[in-house]
Amino acid sequence: MQYSSERVKQIPPYAFAEIKQEKEKLIAQGIDVIDLGMGDPDLPTHKHIVDKMKETLDDSANFKYPNPLGLLEYRQAVAHFYKKQYGIELDPETEVLTLIGSKEGTAHLVPALVDPGDYMLVPDPAYPVYEKATLLANGKYYKLPLLEKNNYLPQLSDVPKDVLEKTRLMFLNYPNNPTTACVDVKFFQEVCEFAKENNIVVAHDSAYNMVTYDHYKAPSILEANNARDVAVEIGTLSKTFNMTGFRIGYIVGNAKVIKSLAVLKGNVDTGQFMPIQKAATHALLGDYSCIDEYNEIYKERLTTVIEAWKSIGIDVEMPKSTYFVWAKVPEGNTSAEFAKFLLEKAGVVVTPGSIFGEYGESYFRIAVAVNTDRLKEAVERIKKVL
Numbered sequence: 001m002q003y004s005s006e007r008v009k010q011i012p013p014y015a016f017a018e019i020k021q022e023k024e025k026l027i028a029q030g031i032d033v034i035d036l037g038m039g040d041p042d043l044p045t046h047k048h049i050v051d052k053m054k055e056t057l058d059d060s061a062n063f064k065y066p067n068p069l070g071l072l073e074y075r076q077a078v079a080h081f082y083k084k085q086y087g088i089e090l091d092p093e094t095e096v097l098t099l100i101g102s103k104e105g106t107a108h109l110v111p112a113l114v115d116p117g118d119y120m121l122v123p124d125p126a127y128p129v130y131e132k133a134t135l136l137a138n139g140k141y142y143k144l145p146l147l148e149k150n151n152y153l154p155q156l157s158d159v160p161k162d163v164l165e166k167t168r169l170m171f172l173n174y175p176n177n178p179t180t181a182c183v184d185v186k187f188f189q190e191v192c193e194f195a196k197e198n199n200i201v202v203a204h205d206s207a208y209n210m211v212t213y214d215h216y217k218a219p220s221i222l223e224a225n226n227a228r229d230v231a232v233e234i235g236t237l238s239k240t241f242n243m244t245g246f247r248i249g250y251i252v253g254n255a256k257v258i259k260s261l262a263v264l265k266g267n268v269d270t271g272q273f274m275p276i277q278k279a280a281t282h283a284l285l286g287d288y289s290c291i292d293e294y295n296e297i298y299k300e301r302l303t304t305v306i307e308a309w310k311s312i313g314i315d316v317e318m319p320k321s322t323y324f325v326w327a328k329v330p331e332g333n334t335s336a337e338f339a340k341f342l343l344e345k346a347g348v349v350v351t352p353g354s355i356f357g358e359y360g361e362s363y364f365r366i367a368v369a370v371n372t373d374r375l376k377e378a379v380e381r382i383k384k385v386l
């Protein structure tokens, strides 16, 4: 009997799940653990969004199978967001598709576009799903190292010709998790030109597009000229509206790519629960002051952590976006050893950079997912054990 395919055997369990398990073990022992690991902040989903969801629960028509492409009103709301935020017109019927969170869309996009043996360009360090989805689709990947000395931008001219000939898809993510790097439209323009020259679809993950500070406005890849010839953008309400558990996102851009993903998804899932789509519609159509309100809180937390780190000799810059601090591990430790040390000795969870790929080694990531007092306590505890 075969209980696992070769495809599944080659991938380890989702890395964050393991850290969570370790943390729960300590909590069961009565240890007060401060979790700065996973990017899932403590702040609640905004009340007007939850109220909208409650309202929809009184109508049982909302409990039926949804349209697998997503409610048209939700896709229109996504189009409204693109118009309002970037001045981009999207056709809600052909250029917008609902996702059950961007993780789901990312994982399914790969088999929708890539055949076994085809290559993908995958940044490193990066959100682990790009690489794992490639392996699950029996694809191959070529890593684009994101190095500090290059401001964490990929050096596309370094990709070998023979790899490019077999490459179908590349992933990018700015504002970037985990490095917090940001880009401008000019960068996206260059990427789109590179992609067009080499017949590669670009999938840009815009998870942190609205989590920004000090008036920084993160661009959409669709702002680049002729972007829709080659690009799609995968977005989520998880980070924008603190809706991580709702599982609602979208993919926009190239209509052919979206059609292919829709065919695949139509045979795998049946869309997202309508009350969730309606709550998400309400969020996208509303005013976005609630986003600013939370961004102020993240900014204050980031400032607190960065000042505290400085006092223990770890120097990091204030990011323009995301709720992460990406910092160097003290000399002489691997990132996994350092994370284990902090968890066991200080009861603080941080994410070892190695989870994001080999080029993440020697860094660790902190998410400001707890309030300022807890953050200060975490740094105090770390100070004591270092």
Ligand SMILES: *Cc1c(COP(=O)(O)O)cnc(C)c1O
Binding pocket: 039, 100, 101, 102, 103, 104, 127, 173, 177, 205, 207, 235, 236, 237, 238, 239, 244, 247, 248, 249
């Ligand atoms: C959080 C995150 C996601 C996941 O978003 P969901 O819509 O909740 O699946 C995707 N990409 C990046 C880079 C993230 O940090």
